[in-house]
Amino acid sequence: MAHTPARLLRLLSLLQTPREWPGSELARRLEVSPRTVRRDIDRLREIGYPVEATQGAAGGYRLVAGRAMPPLLLEDEEAVAVALGLRAVVNDAIEGMDEASAGALAKLEQVLPARLRHRVASLHAATVPLTPGDGPTIDPGLLTQIAAAISGRERLRLAYRSGQGDESERVVEPHRLVTAGRRWYLLAHDRGRGDWRTFRLDRILAARPAGARFTPRPPPQGGAAAYVASRLYSLAPTYGAVARVDAPAEEVARRLGPAVEVEPHDAGRCRIRMHTDTLEWLAFRLALLGSDFEVEEPPELIEHLRRLGARISHAAGAAARPTRPPAM
Amino acid sequence: MAHTPARLLRLLSLLQTPREWPGSELARRLEVSPRTVRRDIDRLREIGYPVEATQGAAGGYRLVAGRAMPPLLLEDEEAVAVALGLRAVVNDAIEGMDEASAGALAKLEQVLPARLRHRVASLHAATVPLTPGDGPTIDPGLLTQIAAAISGRERLRLAYRSGQGDESERVVEPHRLVTAGRRWYLLAHDRGRGDWRTFRLDRILAARPAGARFTPRPPPQGGAAAYVASRLYSLAPTYGAVARVDAPAEEVARRLGPAVEVEPHDAGRCRIRMHTDTLEWLAFRLALLGSDFEVEEPPELIEHLRRLGARISHAAGAAARPTRPPAM
DNA sequence: GCAACTAGGTCGGTTACCGACCTAGTTCGG
């Protein structure tokens, strides 16, 4: 039995089960003497994973939270759950979590056994996209590929369709992934253009490694996120929406999240400002509030809401008042 | 240097980065000779984690997908992303993934360092709940506690509020977690009643371990999921909704997921049937379709949609026709 | 007070581990 390290991993795996393990049972499972188990536990503690022991008759060992993340040893099903979860996070595009979630997904997808990969794909397909319209859902495969190229410092060959619909092929040095307003952007140095460019991920048709490694160059003025943000508002057609909501400011702020400005208006009412580039998304966020509201700007959103309201009223009215057909 | 196992973990961590590592650099990082790195890699392969090597000048090592899940070694940020993702999965309550996602979350929360726990909590709070109204969001703490009790075979003391609003305290032997229709249920043996009971998780006010361990008893007739399902429809007030949608059956089925029955009606239209116990959820799902639809049943849903439609039209109409102030 | 735990010291035999050195085979770029 030359398997000291393997045994430590198995021990770690056992200890991660949220229950207490008596040393004797650990010894039985690992097929070593109880003394060796105690030594193994010492080793784990030495490495930095705090194993806590409750003494006494019904005592036992278990792994508790320490300073560093221990390696997560997941069962098959659990790994699938984690993969699904990361895909959800990626679709939510939580600001500040962009690279971390992409990185975690890339790590996981890299080592996910094939049979689990299939299960993830089918469950993901069966999962209901909660985005309205044909919202920006991201292809996880593309995301992990780009994340891998960034950390591996590999050039990428992108097939890209611009906002105007022109397709082009670029060779880029990928630098960072950034999320802004539920969209993913790749900040990269375009070899052909000789300058920094941002690419919207849902407009990248295909990406494949272009072979050569590159040495990273200093990011553009002000850092990646700032650069992307500066390009965003100047290029993309975004809507700034203003609305009044018949609900207390703090409750609205809590329900809409930090990306929305909320200012109190008068007792029990407030005014909000938010930015986005998909009207559907805006409309649903507002409708989800559960309070009455009035949109002041932009006219496109008002028009969209009018259509949505008509559709919903129609859905209800058709059965309720069959004698007066709704105007559509 | 007694650090062989620790080094193996670090090596595993390096290899999980989606890039290729030349042996020489691994040796430098791990502060051992290249020969030892090769031996370590052999060890990993022996344990069952397939390390692939590309030969030649620009070659290197990297971890690839094998038969078993290797331990995931996550950076701090990545662990936060995984935690957020699992919470999302738990809220989605994907059928078949119930216990696995709860188990993974329990494992992670058990070992998540305190500083990361805080970040998860604040980001989770900042995240916008996509459920309409005061939908059934699950407290992850409660969920992990129950998952831990199940796998640890520990009795639980529950403070429970029944559907009628009666509060009671029960001591139960938790058996399984089951999801059905976006809700979580605990199947447990009620010590006081001497029989199996199902508890809706969002009605459990508090749970704490009741000390003693128990030996698991055989589940009720037909298995846990079947038992919960049989109780569900007989007890809970659920709505069966029927609607006609002006869109092709297959597209609607794709967008609504497998939990909804879709049957073709005529060219480009279909009829759907779905079950749920929250009207908001139903209305939201239908409105999200992006197609015209008409609800046939139930009357409560029609009423709800009428109010929703009025609210949205009001939001649009107020600014569009400023000469006619809306009734407030 | 006994049973069932954790905790840890000591000893001796075994063997795993490591670095150094060397050979073989592959791939890529010039």
Add this chain to the structure above:
DNA sequence: CCGAACTAGGTCGGTAACCGACCTAGTTGC
């Protein structure tokens, strides 16, 4: 077509880790 930069792996000898066996001490719950 050769050399550079890799992976791959054999051998050797000294060192240190590892393990089981045995024993003592302290804690907790029944």
